[in-house]
Amino acid sequence: MEVKTSLLDNMIGVGDMVLLEPLTEDSFLENLKKRFDHNEIYTYIGSVVISLNPYRSLPIYTPDKVEEYRNRNFYELSPHIYALADEAYRSLRDQDKDQCILITGESGAGKTEASKLVMSYVAAVCGKGQEVNKVKEQLLQSNPVLEAFGNAKTVRNDNSSRFGKYMDIEFDFKGDPLGGVISNYLLEKSRVVKQPRGERNFHIFYQLLSGASDDTLKKLKLERDFSKYNYLSLDSATVSGLDDAANFRTVRNAMQIVGFMEDEMESVLELVAAVLKLGNIEFKPESRCNGMDESRIKDKNDLKEMCELLGTEQSVLERAFSYRTVEAKMEKVSTTLNVAQAYYARDALAKNLYSRLFSWLVTRINESIKAQGKTRHKVMGVLDIYGFEIFEDNSFEQFIINYCNEKLQQIFIELTLREEQEEYIREGIEWTNIEYFNNAVICDLIENNQNGILAMLDEECLRPGTVTDETFLDKLNTICADHQHFESRLSKNSKFLNDHSLPHNCFRIQHYAGKVLYRVEGFVDKNNDLLYRDLSQAMYKANHSLIKQLFPEGNPAKVNLKRPPTAGFQFKASVGTLMSNLQTKNPNYIRCIKPNDKKASHVFNGSLVCHQARYLGLMENIRVRRAGYAFRQAYEPCLERYKMLCKNTWPHWKGPARQGVEVLMTDLQVPAEEFSYGRSKIFIRNPRTLFFLEEKRKQCLEDLAALIQKIYRGWKCRSHFLLLKKSQVVVASWYRRYAQQKKYQKIKHATTMVQSYTRGWQARKLLRELKYQKKCEEAVTTITAFWHGTQIRREYRKFFRANAGKKIYNFTIQRIMQKYFLGLKSKLPSMSPIDKTWPARPYSFLDGVHAELRRIFHLWRCKKYRSQFTEEKKAVYEEKLEASELFKDKKALYPSSVRQPFKGDYLEISKNPKYQKLSSAVDEKILLADVVNKINRANGKGSSRLFLLTKKNVVLADQKTGQLKANVPLTDLASVSTSTQTDGFFALKLKEGSPSAIKGDFLLSSDHLIEIITKLHRIGSMAADREKLNIDISDEFLVQFKQDKVCVKFIQGSPKNGNSVSCKRKNNRLLEVSVPASS
C-alpha cells in the first residue's frame, strides 16, 4: 500500500487541528477562519470532522468528488465529509464493524444537510442492482416525508428539523443496503398551536394549502387562504426560496415511493386538515346557575366539519370540550371546564393529534423500509439530533435537548478515549492516563433515579395535592442545592447566596458546554403532557381507522387508571436506548458549526464560532486526542513520505518498513521521548516533531527538485550542444561540397570555352582551306569544260547547219497538230443536237482551239438538223417555241404540254356528218377544233361546247347538234386570262363596246389550253391588221358576265376535293376554282 498524497499536502492552515501549534483558542479560531475563507469548510480533529455551514452551494459534492474519495484513506486527501463517510462505510463492509455517524451542532449549523450528504455518498458507492436501488430510493425518499411533517421555518433555519432523528441503515455482507429503521425523538409539538415570531408551523400545513388540488381541498373542507386558520402564523407564511406547492408534490411522490397506500395518504391529510379545523374552534363563557363559568363553543361549523372529517359524533366531542371526567377507584366525577381549560384541552388535542400522527408516520415508514430476512445485518446509524441550545428564555424543551447533548458528549468522550486506548493496546504502546473533564456528573444531576432533576419533576407531577412549577423549584432547591453544577437563587450553596443575577423562578445548570438558565414555568405541565381522557375516548370512538390507532388509551375496555408516563421519563428512556445502541457501534463524528447568525455566506463571526466550539467541547476534543500522541502513521506511508531525509533509506529501502523508519528516526536524531514505535504505526507525541519532519521534507524536496533540475538542465544543455555540433559538421560539409562544386564548374566552364574557341578557330581554318580547295577544283573543271567545248566545237563546227533547231521545232508542232485533228475526227460525237459529249483535249496549248471547234461543230450539227424539217413540221416547232415563250415558268400546266403534239383538229369536223352544217357555216379553214367546257356563270358548272378557231373567229357550238352558239371575231377579243396553276381554265375577254361583248366574256376550260392560247396568240401576231393579243396569267382575274364583273379566284385545293378541278360560285362576285396541289 503506497500513499501517494497526504492530508499534509497543500494544506491551508492545518487540516487536522491536532497538529495545531501552539494549541490555543485563538489559533484554533484563526485556523478555522483561514480555512473557511479559502472555502475549506471541513477540518479534522483526528477522525472527527468539523463542518462549517457555507450557506451556499459549493462544487465539492459532485460525482467526481465521490470518485476521488472512494476507497482512499482518511488522511490521504484534504478533509471532507466524504472521507468520513467512506471510512465508515469501508470499515462496515470490510471489517464488519457496525458504525454510527453522530452529527451535532446547533440549529442551522448543517446537521441535516450533513446527514443527507453521508447517505447520498453511501448510496453512490454501495452496490447497484434493481432491488438495491429500490431500497436506496426508499431510504432516501423517507427524508422529504419526514421533513415535511417534522421541519419548520425558524429564525435560525428555513428548514429546521423540529425532531431528533436516528436512522439505522442495514447492509448485507457485501455492503449492499437492505433496509433501515428510523427512530424519532421529541417532536416540538408546541409549534402546532403556537409559533414564535418570524417562524412558521410545520411545512406540511402550508404545502397542503398551496399544493393540493381544488378537489382535494374541497374534500378536506379546507380553503387555500392561510389567514383562515388560527394555527398558522401569518407573518412568515411564505418563505423565499421555498416552493410549498412543488414540495407538496415531492412529498406525495416520496410517500408513494416509500410505499404509502392511496387511502393512507388520504387519512394522513384528513388528520392534518382536522388539526387546522381544531385551531378554529373557539369558546365563550356561559354562567351556570351554580355560579360556575362554563365554556361553550362559539361557532359550531368548524367543529361540525372536523367531526365529519374524522368521523366522530359532534355531540361527543362537544361534551369532551365542556367536561372533564376524573375516575378514581370506580368512581367517576365530572367537572365542567372553563374557557381557559377548554382552550387548553383543544390545544392539547391538536398537539397530541399531530405528534401521534408524526410517530405513526415514522412507524409506517419503518414498516416499508424494514430489512427482509433474518440474517445478521451490518448497521450504519446516522444521528441527526438537535444540538445544544442556549436561548434567553430556556424552558423544558431546552432542558431535555441539552440533557441529550450532555449524554452525547459523554459517549463521545468515552468512545474517543476508548478508541484511543484500544489503539494504544493494539499497537502495544504504554497507556498513560489522560486528564480530561468527564461530564458524567452533570448527566447524573439530571437523570439520577433518586435525586436527579427529571426524577424529581416526575415525583412532583405524581404527587397529590397542589403541584406548581414553584413547588418543583423548591424541591430542586432542597435536593440539588449541593451539586456543584446546579445553581439557584435559594441554593444553600453559600457561594451563590447573593447571586442576584439569578431570577427567582429559575435554576441554572453548568453544562459541559456552558451555563444555562432555565425558567421553571411550564415544566410540570409539559412533563405531564396531559390529554383529558374524555378527549382520547372521543377520538377512539371516531369512525376513522387511523385516529383509532393513534388513541389506543381511549378504548374504554382498557381503561388504565395509571397515569401515562411523563414526557421526561419517556425521553430519558429513549435517550438511554439510543446511548446503549450507540455504544455498541464505532462512532464517527461530524460537528457542525454555524459561522454566522444571518444565514450569510462568506461571513465568519469569530465570537459565535468560539461559543459553539466551546460548547461542542472541541478544544477538549483536541486535548484528549493529543493527550498521548498527537500523530500516528503506519510505517509504510511514513517511510514513503520521509525516506528522502536519510541516505540509508533514499531512494529505496530494501528491508521492512519499520526498520526503515527506525533508521530514519535515528539518523534524524529525533529525541526518543518524542515518539514510540507501535506494531504497525509510529506514534509522534508532539506536532512540533511532525512539523520538523515536514519542514525537513520540504527542504529536502527542494534540494531534490534542484538536483533533478540541475541534472535535467545539464542534460538538456549537453544534448543541445551535441545537436549543435552535429549540425555544424553537417552544415560545414555541405558548404564545402558546394564551394568545391562551384569552383569545379567554373574551371570546367572556362576550359570548355577555351577549347571551343580553339576548336572553332581550327575548324574555320580548315573550312577556309577546304573551300579554297573546292573553288580551285571547280575552276579547274570549268576551265576544262570550256576548253573541251572549244576544242569540240572547233572540231565539229563544219558538220552542223546553223538554223536546224527552228526547223525541227516547226516540224514537231505540225506533227502534233496533225495527230490532234486526225484523232478528233475519229472521236467526233453523234449528230444529235442534244448530245453534249466532246473528246478531251490532248495538250493544254490547244485549249482555245479545242473549245472553238466544239462550238462550230454544234452549230453545224444544228443547222444540219434543221435543214431536214418540212414546212408543217417547222410550223409545229414554231408553235411549240411560241408556247414555250408564253408559258414557260409562268404556268404550272406548261411542262405537261411539252410532250403533247399540237394536233389542231381533234374532232375531224369536216369528216363528221353531224357537224356538216357547222363546218359549212364556218367558211374559213379551221385551225383548231376541240371540245371545251363552258363554265356556267350561275353555278360554276361546265357544259360541253365545240370550240373552233379560224384565222378570224372563235366559234362555239353545241357539241351534240353542232348548232352554232357564238361566233366571236378575233378582233373583238381583248385578252385571254388564265391561272398560274395546272388547271385548264381560261377566260376570253372581249373588248368593251364590241358587238360580241353584249353577252359577256367567256369562261372556258380545256385540256388543250396551252395549244388554244398559243394558237390564239399566233394568229394575232401574224395578222397585220390587229394588235397582239394580251395573255394575262394570274390566279385572280375579273370576268365580265353580262352586267356584273365576277372575280375568278384560284386556290390550292385541299386533298378532300380529290384530284379534280372544281369550280364553285361563292357569291355574286366570286367564283372559286379549287385546283389540286401539283405534286
Ligand SMILES: Nc1ncnc2c1ncn2[C@@H]1O[C@H](COP(=O)(O)OP(=O)(O)O)[C@@H](O)[C@H]1O
Ligand atoms: N454543506 C452545505 N452546503 C451548502 N449549504 C449548506 C450546507 N450545510 C447546510 N447548508 C445550508 O444551511 C441550511 C441549514 O442546514 P440544516 O442542515 O437544515 O441545519 P440543521 O439541520 O443543523 O438545523 C440548509 O438549508 C442549507 O441552506
Ligand SMILES: [Mg+2]
Ligand atoms: Mg436539521
